[in-house]
Amino acid sequence: MENILECRNLTKKYGSKVAVDNLSVSVGSGKITGLLGPNGSGKTTLIKVIAGILNADEGEVFAGGSKVGIESKKVVSYLPERPYFAPGMKVSETIKFFSDFYNDFSRDAAEEMLKSLDINPDARIRTLSKGNREKVQLVLVMSRKAKLYLLDEPMGGVDPAARDYILKTILKNYNEEAGIIISTHLISDVEKVLDDVIFIKNGHMVLHESVDDIRGNKGKSVDSLFREVFAC
Amino acid sequence: MDWKFNNDSPIYQQIMEQIKAMIATGVLKAGDKLPSVRELAVEAEVNPNTMQKALSELEREGLLCSKRTSGRFVSDNPSNADNLQEEMMMECIRVFIENMKKLGYSMEECIVLIEKHWKNNSL
Numbered sequence: 001m002e003n004i005l006e007c008r009n010l011t012k013k014y015g016s017k018v019a020v021d022n023l024s025v026s027v028g029s030g031k032i033t034g035l036l037g038p039n040g041s042g043k044t045t046l047i048k049v050i051a052g053i054l055n056a057d058e059g060e061v062f063a064g065g066s067k068v069g070i071e072s073k074k075v076v077s078y079l080p081e082r083p084y085f086a087p088g089m090k091v092s093e094t095i096k097f098f099s100d101f102y103n104d105f106s107r108d109a110a111e112e113m114l115k116s117l118d119i120n121p122d123a124r125i126r127t128l129s130k131g132n133r134e135k136v137q138l139v140l141v142m143s144r145k146a147k148l149y150l151l152d153e154p155m156g157g158v159d160p161a162a163r164d165y166i167l168k169t170i171l172k173n174y175n176e177e178a179g180i181i182i183s184t185h186l187i188s189d190v191e192k193v194l195d196d197v198i199f200i201k202n203g204h205m206v207l208h209e210s211v212d213d214i215r216g217n218k219g220k221s222v223d224s225l226f227r228e229v230f231a232c
Numbered sequence: 233m234d235w236k237f238n239n240d241s242p243i244y245q246q247i248m249e250q251i252k253a254m255i256a257t258g259v260l261k262a263g264d265k266l267p268s269v270r271e272l273a274v275e276a277e278v279n280p281n282t283m284q285k286a287l288s289e290l291e292r293e294g295l296l297c298s299k300r301t302s303g304r305f306v307s308d309n310p311s312n313a314d315n316l317q318e319e320m321m322m323e324c325i326r327v328f329i330e331n332m333k334k335l336g337y338s339m340e341e342c343i344v345l346i347e348k349h350w351k352n353n354s355l
Binding site for chain 2: 030031172176217224
């Protein structure tokens with residue numbers, strides 16, 4: 001199996017604060033991996049480095065088969081923790097924006113998903129609720145035929161029914177050669193769609209295991225293991 | 233199909249148990265064609281790899297079989313359903329006996345209780 005993501009001795013600092021500390025990890029294609037850790041553990045920093053939004057201070061990152069840069073950005077679809085579209089844009093304009101920007105974007109897929117989420121393409125971003133803004137952003141990101149999807153808190157602001165829809169959307173749209181990395185606090189909601197989980201704490205990886213093994217060997221859910229490992 | 237998962241055991245094992253229950257109770261019959269892995273995964277809201285693993289294991293146990301190009305079917309072996317039904321029956325009885333023993337009931341008391349409550353639908 002080809003590795004869709006490989007980080008080697010990755011370090012990222014903000015001034016003297018070390019956010020990601022000499023972290024090495026590889027993720028195979030065809031897998032959905034949960035990136036889990038408490039607030040401030042380095043999840044978002046790690047994802048941003050993989051997406052090419054931040055530069056690593058040390059180490060190397062390969063995403064979708066190439067070193068992070070222009071080539072990797074063509075095949076990596078990144079959902080940031082906060083939607084970034086200008087409030088004055090119409091939903092339909094964000095679709096146009098994505099289809100101009102990314103060759104692998106499917107306009108039909110995006111329009112169909114927005115329709116089933118009951119989001120009006122003529123609405124301006126400003127008029128949408130926080131949850132609906134997040135949904136628009138996720139729809140755009142999942143409408144790309146990427147090799148690696150990086151989803152930073154994809155369900156933070158949406159209601160449980162929409163969470164189910166989002167999970168189904170993710171399951172339906174990713175192809176078996178692609179990989180997905182989901183960072184989230186809503187572990188029990190995503191647990192059943194994950195192959196593997198990565199736990200990080202203070203920028204270190206503390207565990208990288210399959211969900212089946214955790215449940216099979218430890219007899220507990222990932223959610224309860226998380227509460228144990230990160231008990232305050 | 234209505235899928236429910238608990239937090240105690242691997243999801244693929246729970247999928248296997250639920251498909252076995254459907255075969256035992258005749259919801260799935262010998263020769264029935266199953267939806268694709270992707271369709272089942274979306275329906276159960278689980279990872280397609282997990283669904284694939286469950287179905288492969290059921291194939292290995294001889295309960296499902298796949299025909300190249302045409303998909304995956306419930307095996308054409310009528311005794312499978314009977315065997316599964318018996319397995320599930322044994323499991324129910326085992327749990328019942330274990331729990332009643334813990335509560336301090338004797339076998340004779342259990343038999344009387346079952347006779348008394350068997351037709352009582354309000355239970």
